Amino acid sequence: MPGYDTxxxxxxxxxxxxxxxxxPVEQLADFVTHTSLSDIPExxxxxxxxxxxxxxxxxxxxxxxxxxxxxxxxxxxPDEGVSTIIGHRLRSSAINAALVNxxxxxxxxxxxxxxxxPGKPLLPAAHPPVHLVPATIAAAESLGSSGGQVLxxxxxxxxxxxxxxxxxxxxxxIHCHGTYHNISAAVAVAKLKGYDTQRMKRTIGLAAHLSMxxxxxxxxxxxxxxxxYAGVGAAVGILASQLAACGFTPEFDAVGSVFGVxxxxxxxxxxxxxxxxxxxxxxxxxxxxxxxxRFGHPAIEAAEGLLNRFDCNIQEIDEVVxxxxxxxATLNDRSPKKDLAAKFSIPxxxxxxxxxxxxxxxDFSDEGLCDETVRSxxxxxxxxxxxxxxxxxxxxxxxxxxxxxxxxxxFANEVEGSSGGPDAPLSVATIQAKFKSLADPLIGPQKAxxxxxxxxxxxxxxxxxxxxxxxxxxTPGQK
Amino acid sequence: xxxxxxxxxxxxxxxxxxxxxACIENLPNSVxxxxxxxLIDGISAILAGVGEKPMAALAKQMASDSNLPESAILGTQxxxxxxxxxxxxxxxxxxHLLDPGNRFTxxxxxxxxxxxxxxxxxxxxxxxxxxxxxxxxxxEIGARVGLATTLRPGMHPHGSWxxxxxxxxxxxxxxxxxxxxxxxxxxxxxLNLATSCxxxxxxxxxxxxxxxFSAAMGILAADLKQSGFSAERDxxxxxxxxxxxxxxxxxxxxxDIGTRWEIERGYHTTFACDRRIxxxxxxxxxxxxxxxxxxxxxDRIIVQTFREASRLNDTSPQNPxxxxxxxxxxxxxxxxxxxxxxxxxxxxxxxxxxxxxxAARILLREDPExxxxxPTQWPARIIIKLRSGKDRKNTVFLPAGEFDTKPLADDALIxxxxxxxxxxxRPQTVEQMIDLLGHVEDVPDIGQFIHLTTDIQxxxxxx
Numbered sequence: 001m002p003g004y005d006t007x008x009x010x011x012x013x014x015x016x017x018x019x020x021x022x023x024p025v026e027q028l029a030d031f032v033t034h035t036s037l038s039d040i041p042e043x044x045x046x047x048x049x050x051x052x053x054x055x056x057x058x059x060x061x062x063x064x065x066x067x068x069x070x071x072x073x074x075x076x077x078p079d080e081g082v083s084t085i086i087g088h089r090l091r092s093s094a095i096n097a098a099l100v101n102x103x104x105x106x107x108x109x110x111x112x113x114x115x116x117x118p119g120k121p122l123l124p125a126a127h128p129p130v131h132l133v134p135a136t137i138a139a140a141e142s143l144g145s146s147g148g149q150v151l152x153x154x155x156x157x158x159x160x161x162x163x164x165x166x167x168x169x170x171x172x173x174i175h176c177h178g179t180y181h182n183i184s185a186a187v188a189v190a191k192l193k194g195y196d197t198q199r200m201k202r203t204i205g206l207a208a209h210l211s212m213x214x215x216x217x218x219x220x221x222x223x224x225x226x227x228x229y230a231g232v233g234a235a236v237g238i239l240a241s242q243l244a245a246c247g248f249t250p251e252f253d254a255v256g257s258v259f260g261v262x263x264x265x266x267x268x269x270x271x272x273x274x275x276x277x278x279x280x281x282x283x284x285x286x287x288x289x290x291x292x293x294r295f296g297h298p299a300i301e302a303a304e305g306l307l308n309r310f311d312c313n314i315q316e317i318d319e320v321v322x323x324x325x326x327x328x329a330t331l332n333d334r335s336p337k338k339d340l341a342a343k344f345s346i347p348x349x350x351x352x353x354x355x356x357x358x359x360x361x362x363d364f365s366d367e368g369l370c371d372e373t374v375r376s377x378x379x380x381x382x383x384x385x386x387x388x389x390x391x392x393x394x395x396x397x398x399x400x401x402x403x404x405x406x407x408x409x410x411f412a413n414e415v416e417g418s419s420g421g422p423d424a425p426l427s428v429a430t431i432q433a434k435f436k437s438l439a440d441p442l443i444g445p446q447k448a449x450x451x452x453x454x455x456x457x458x459x460x461x462x463x464x465x466x467x468x469x470x471x472x473x474x475t476p477g478q479k
Numbered sequence: 480x481x482x483x484x485x486x487x488x489x490x491x492x493x494x495x496x497x498x499x500x501a502c503i504e505n506l507p508n509s510v511x512x513x514x515x516x517x518l519i520d521g522i523s524a525i526l527a528g529v530g531e532k533p534m535a536a537l538a539k540q541m542a543s544d545s546n547l548p549e550s551a552i553l554g555t556q557x558x559x560x561x562x563x564x565x566x567x568x569x570x571x572x573x574x575h576l577l578d579p580g581n582r583f584t585x586x587x588x589x590x591x592x593x594x595x596x597x598x599x600x601x602x603x604x605x606x607x608x609x610x611x612x613x614x615x616x617x618x619e620i621g622a623r624v625g626l627a628t629t630l631r632p633g634m635h636p637h638g639s640w641x642x643x644x645x646x647x648x649x650x651x652x653x654x655x656x657x658x659x660x661x662x663x664x665x666x667x668x669x670l671n672l673a674t675s676c677x678x679x680x681x682x683x684x685x686x687x688x689x690x691x692f693s694a695a696m697g698i699l700a701a702d703l704k705q706s707g708f709s710a711e712r713d714x715x716x717x718x719x720x721x722x723x724x725x726x727x728x729x730x731x732x733x734x735d736i737g738t739r740w741e742i743e744r745g746y747h748t749t750f751a752c753d754r755r756i757x758x759x760x761x762x763x764x765x766x767x768x769x770x771x772x773x774x775x776x777x778d779r780i781i782v783q784t785f786r787e788a789s790r791l792n793d794t795s796p797q798n799p800x801x802x803x804x805x806x807x808x809x810x811x812x813x814x815x816x817x818x819x820x821x822x823x824x825x826x827x828x829x830x831x832x833x834x835x836x837x838a839a840r841i842l843l844r845e846d847p848e849x850x851x852x853x854p855t856q857w858p859a860r861i862i863i864k865l866r867s868g869k870d871r872k873n874t875v876f877l878p879a880g881e882f883d884t885k886p887l888a889d890d891a892l893i894x895x896x897x898x899x900x901x902x903x904x905r906p907q908t909v910e911q912m913i914d915l916l917g918h919v920e921d922v923p924d925i926g927q928f929i930h931l932t933t934d935i936q937x938x939x940x941x942x
Contacts, residue, residue, distance in 0.1 A: 070706035080546040093544040173722050209685045210692060214669035215717045223710040225666050225703060246536035251675060251683045261633045263673035
């Protein structure tokens with residue numbers, strides 16, 4: 001809509017408006033607008049590819065959940081619609097595809113996240129990809145974007161939301177899904193659409209205003225609406241870019257209002273642009289090896305490390321104690337009733353590892369929750385905060401497991417953190433194996449292998465729809 | 480002896496019970512009548528707002544992307560799926576600030592319930608009676624959550640607790656029973672927004688989208704229930720007691736529920752500006768009606784009012800939405816142009832030199848004594864300092880249109896509907912809409928009415 005931006009720019013750059021040099025959000029908008037694929041280092045692109053594959057995998061894995069499937073059927077049609085509802089033979093509008101795919105993406109709690117670099121306070125990890133990837137794919141399909149355009153949009157989108165997240169601190173009861181990573185989604189979509197700096201800045205502001213304040217309590221109680229937060233966030237990414245094009249306006253300092261007053265009590269604007277263009281936040285992400293809250297991973301790996309030495313019968317267990325850092329110590333439900341609640345329960349995860357020697361997707365499913373042996377062990381797991389461990393975060397995120405048997409034997413193991421992050425990344429082979437474990441049952445091993453190959457050479461893909469066409473279930477009429 | 484606190488179970492049960500039993504046959508006639516009044520008023524506000532340029536562009540965008548043309552975007556020939564139709568309709572509904580409000584909540588519970596109600600009712604092909612009942616129930620529950628919630632400082636109510644009312648309306652129209660409605664309410668609460676009041680002061684039009692988003696999320700919550708999603712046990716208390724709100728008073732929320740109806744305690748207005756401006760504007764209108772005051776005779780105007788209103792002091796608003804939040808602009812626009820409706824804050828009034836000159840001479844002061852009277856009253860005193868050295872003074876304590884002051888008569892609401900719709904619709908269509916809304920409970924399929932709202936003569940301001 002020619003003409004709008006000039007008018008709106010004039011309206012909003014009032015007498016008190018700072019220059020671009022003083023306004024970090026404008027600097028950010030300028031950076032994302034002018035960064036192209038050739039500006040982005042190769043290792044950053046590789047990170048983007050791994051996150052793209054991992055996120056497609058978790059979308060496929062989550063898409064079979066009955067609730068997500070029902071949502072897909074409600075909003076999708078077999079033959080009409082510009083965007084794919086991944087894992088189903090259904091299509092929809094970009095905004096609805098983003099909503100459903102974002103919801104599926106978080107279902108298994110197996111999706112990758114972003115954590116502050118060492119030296120920053122430890123907070124619940126934000127999950128940019130479940131907002132970013134569904135919005136980017138849905139919009140890219142509607143635009144016929146290339147693989148290279150998708151990768152560059154992902155990198156700058158991830159950066160924008162993550163930087164605003166790092167500069168703020170959400171109020172404690174807020175779940176971070178559906179908050180600042182709505183901005184990641186919006187920026188990526190706006191990048192695909194080729195917005196200029198001013199329209200990009202307005203998109204960022206509009207997405208900030210459409211940040212939710214969702215409840216963390218839903219995760220603890222196993223309320224599956226928690227999975228919708230990211231879906232809505234992905235949809236907001238599409239919506240904010242549309243609103244910007246239609247001429248809607250944000251406040252001059254939308255990011256300051258939302259993430260410096262309302263959803264977060266403070267904002268450090270300097271952090272938004274710290275090392276901009278030198279440190280890409282997408283490289284600070286982690287890819288999950290276990291489908292549960294990231295804070296529980298050290299406890300799982302502590303238990304896993306004990307298995308070789310744990311040579312007694314499960315019935316012999318008298319007590320299991322997990323000592324860990326403060327945030328992880330809140331994941332202490334000994335008797336989770338629903339799959340989502342199990343994903344926030346260290347007792348369940350540790351019991352599963354001790355009894356079944358695994359903590360995979362099945363172990364946290366409703367079906368997996370019926371295992372009485374695991375349930376009986378979980379009831380014996382106490383989770384405690386060790387203040388020393390808390391003081392070691394975020395550089396380290398330790399956990400110690402101590403198992404005491406009825407005969408008085410004690411087994412213990414300690415880890416300093418868990419794998420999957422920048423300090424101990426999962427190997428490409430492990431990430432591919434995770435993808436295949438999620439994708440093979442749905443789209444078949446051949447297509448899953450084709451996705452891996454396609455993502456590996458994603459810059460060469462001329463149209464994203466070549467990829468999304470094969471993200472439908474294997475058998476027609478299967479779903 | 481103090482009353483025991485309402486438990487989580489009690490307040491949710493009371494809400495769901497009230498909503499599930501809201502049948503025309505059981506409701507007091509006055510409540511049903513109030514329901515018809517908010518419906519006609521809300522729809523006229525939607526039809527007035529949808530012609531604004533960004534709205535028309537958004538309507539087109541939402542329709543062109545959709546493969547589910549299940550609900551109409553009112554005042555256009557576009558259709559899209561129910562949630563996004565509701566988003567556009569509610570956004571349009573609050574654009575000119577002409578939709579019904581409720582001073583006890585500080586917000587606009589009606590438009591969220593109406594937009595969700597229209598979109599879902601059309602999709603579900605329900606009767607006018609069922610839609611009216613659902614809108615009344617959604618208003619009531621939304622308003623009660625609103626009046627019991629103390630939002631965080633700096634937040635705007637649009638897009639916040641309003642989602643609960645929209646969800647109740649949508650849930651009822653999808654057939655949720657009492658237990659189902661409790662789930663729908665709990666599913667909806669986290670779908671709130673981190674809203675900002677500053678949007679209003681700056682005239683950022685995303686403020687209007689807050690309302691639209693809430694209506695859409697209300698529908699999503701009801702759809703999620705149908706799809707088997709679950710939620711925490713008491714989302715209202717979590718979200719509005721500790722996240723979006725700093726305090727949620729569950730006792731206040733259910734006080735006199737079923738005997739005192741919030742829908743009867745709302746207001747209707749013909750002034751297209753922030754409600755906090757209305758007492759100052761009325762004080763001015765009364766003085767001008769009493770005595771002709773030529774603009775050139777006015778040296779300056781002093782407005783003494785309550786704290787919240789005294790902030791609306793921008794003497795040079797930069798866009799129409801900001802003008803609607805400016806006491807200097809609104810008063811100047813009235814004194815110079817005699818406009819108080821949509822035209823008072825139109826783009827061209829922003830550039831009217833006489834309006835600008837006068838606005839620069841309108842000074843606002845907080846009067847702590849008047850602040851003490853809020854929220855029961857929203858008083859303003861204006862003092863016109865004439866060049867002759869004489870003063871003209873007037874004070875208004877509560878704006879007109881309130882149920883307990885000078886309610887806008889039914890005829891006035893109908894006339895407002897005509898004023899706001901005749902630019903886009905044929906007179907015959909306008910009268911048909913008024914006729915159907917007058918006895919909406921007898922309309923067998925609400926689609927019959929909605930069809931009329933899309934029978935536009937010319938889309939206003941269509942880009």
